[in-house]
Amino acid sequence: MKSYNQYCTVARALDVVGDRWVLLIVRELLTFGPSRYSDLKRGLPGIATNLLAERLKTMESDGLIEHRVAPAPVGSPVYELTDRGRALDDVLSALTRWGLPTMPSGPSANDAVQPQWTALFAGLTLHEGLAPDQRITLGIRTDGGAVRVALDPDGFAIERGLDDEVDVTLAGPDQLVGGVLAGLLTVREAKDLGLEINGGTALLADLVTSARTKVGDRG
Amino acid sequence: MKSYNQYCTVARALDVVGDRWVLLIVRELLTFGPSRYSDLKRGLPGIATNLLAERLKTMESDGLIEHRVAPAPVGSPVYELTDRGRALDDVLSALTRWGLPTMPSGPSANDAVQPQWTALFAGLTLHEGLAPDQRITLGIRTDGGAVRVALDPDGFAIERGLDDEVDVTLAGPDQLVGGVLAGLLTVREAKDLGLEINGGTALLADLVTSARTKVGDRG
DNA sequence: CCGCATCCGGGGCGATACTG
DNA sequence: CAGTATCGCCCCGGATGCGG
Numbered sequence: 465m466k467s468y469n470q471y472c473t474v475a476r477a478l479d480v481v482g483d484r485w486v487l488l489i490v491r492e493l494l495t496f497g498p499s500r501y502s503d504l505k506r507g508l509p510g511i512a513t514n515l516l517a518e519r520l521k522t523m524e525s526d527g528l529i530e531h532r533v534a535p536a537p538v539g540s541p542v543y544e545l546t547d548r549g550r551a552l553d554d555v556l557s558a559l560t561r562w563g564l565p566t567m568p569s570g571p572s573a574n575d576a577v578q579p580q581w582t583a584l585f586a587g588l589t590l591h592e593g594l595a596p597d598q599r600i601t602l603g604i605r606t607d608g609g610a611v612r613v614a615l616d617p618d619g620f621a622i623e624r625g626l627d628d629e630v631d632v633t634l635a636g637p638d639q640l641v642g643g644v645l646a647g648l649l650t651v652r653e654a655k656d657l658g659l660e661i662n663g664g665t666a667l668l669a670d671l672v673t674s675a676r677t678k679v680g681d682r683g
Numbered sequence: 684m685k686s687y688n689q690y691c692t693v694a695r696a697l698d699v700v701g702d703r704w705v706l707l708i709v710r711e712l713l714t715f716g717p718s719r720y721s722d723l724k725r726g727l728p729g730i731a732t733n734l735l736a737e738r739l740k741t742m743e744s745d746g747l748i749e750h751r752v753a754p755a756p757v758g759s760p761v762y763e764l765t766d767r768g769r770a771l772d773d774v775l776s777a778l779t780r781w782g783l784p785t786m787p788s789g790p791s792a793n794d795a796v797q798p799q800w801t802a803l804f805a806g807l808t809l810h811e812g813l814a815p816d817q818r819i820t821l822g823i824r825t826d827g828g829a830v831r832v833a834l835d836p837d838g839f840a841i842e843r844g845l846d847d848e849v850d851v852t853l854a855g856p857d858q859l860v861g862g863v864l865a866g867l868l869t870v871r872e873a874k875d876l877g878l879e880i881n882g883g884t885a886l887l888a889d890l891v892t893s894a895r896t897k898v899g900d901r902g
Numbered sequence: 903c904c905g906c907a908t909c910c911g912g913g914g915c916g917a918t919a920c921t922g
Numbered sequence: 923c924a925g926t927a928t929c930g931c932c933c934c935g936g937a938t939g940c941g942g
Binding site (some may be wrong): 685710719720721724732733735736760 | 923924925926927928934935
């Protein structure tokens with residue numbers, strides 16, 4: 465994209481991340497860590513293949529990502545965030561919090577739905593509230609499938625699928641799962657609206673409230 | 684812009700604010716409050732007049748801004764943020780913090796420079812650290828001109844010009860002013876590099892450190 | 903099949919001109 | 923001052939091709 469040519473931090477940031485798809489590519493890499501081209505394409509329904517290739521190049525030259533050839537079993541290129549790219553988590557957090565109230569109660573007809581998009585929100589917001597040695601695993605099951613979120617005080621990890629044992633599982637519409645995680649709905653309210661919660665509901669409630677107080681209860 | 688058609692809070696937020704110029708228009712309105720068309724155009728060097736007009740329309744239909752005809756002395760339309768639009772301050776804060784480290788020490792040849800862009804950063808970040816009844820006025824003077832920032836615990840106000848009495852004045856390159864405000868440079872370091880500070884330098888130092896601890900020292 | 907590169911139509915963007 | 927109108931151009935999006 466053409467530069468704004470303004471000596472302003474916001475304009476300069478947008479010179480780099482303002483291009484279409486860039487922040488969503490960061491979202492995918494922040495969610496699953498190092499990913500292959502086809503993984504990214506799968507997580508970005510609607511992107512044209514040439515655009516993905518082009519964005520990856522400019523994002524690399526801008527210092528947001530790096531690519532390397534994965535060792536033996538994979539053998540194909542793998543893309544991952546640099547520290548600089550990972551630092552965009554705050555931007556994605558802010559956008560997520562801002563966008564949440566506008567989410568319709570369900571996806572519209574031609575909306576793609578993938579559970580990691582809700583899981584990323586969980587990872588970004590909840591791990592801040594954990595006690596120094598606390599580790600919690602979360603299961604999320606929505607229309608699009610199921611994922612597993614492992615939270616620790618320093619970060620989070622998201623994996624596709626949900627075969628493993630987790631501390632709490634949230635199953636139901638994305639809107640309800642997101643609403644609970646954001647603290648817009650209480651656990652009780654969400655249950656009444658049809659969210660299914662298995663495991664430590666008290667743990668979940670504590671997690672949400674402590675995350676909210678930890679970041680200053682904005683949003 | 685075309686929708687991403689993804690049932691994801693980030694994608695949905697970008698459907699609204701991902702269009703070129705939108706977040707910079709929010710920046711201007713967040714900086715000076717209700718503004719006229721020509722004010723916006725002046726604060727957005729490089730924007731085409733048809734694009735500004737079109738963006739204002741879609742931003743209004745998206746609920747980010749409202750326009751009304753100003754009373755007697757002005758008589759012309761005035762645009763202002765809705766609560767929903769003002770809630771984008773977190774997004775701009777995050778972008779600002781992320782963009783700051785990449786700012787070159789000075790503007791390049793064809794970069795526009797305006798002091799309110801640094802002032803907005805001051806307003807967004809510093810007012811959070813104030814004590815309940817504390818009010819501080821800040822003067823900022825850079826190559827592009829001078830502005831006055833009035834901080835109170837609940838928000839901030841920025842005015843063009845600097846004729847009034849202020850508590851502290853920072854004069855020098857934007858990079859140094861921003862560096863001090865962000866806590867990347869100490870007051871002493873910035874002074875050594877050429878930043879001129881008049882008034883309560885201790886007050887300024889306290890302001891910066893308390894703002895950083897208040898928001899959790901990220902960035 | 904995976905990882906791109908190339909081609910092509912449509913629309914957003916940017917500059918200028920023009921009007922009430 | 924506050925926009926509207928017009929017109930290239932380039933970016934985006936969709937399809938296709940092609941080597942490993």
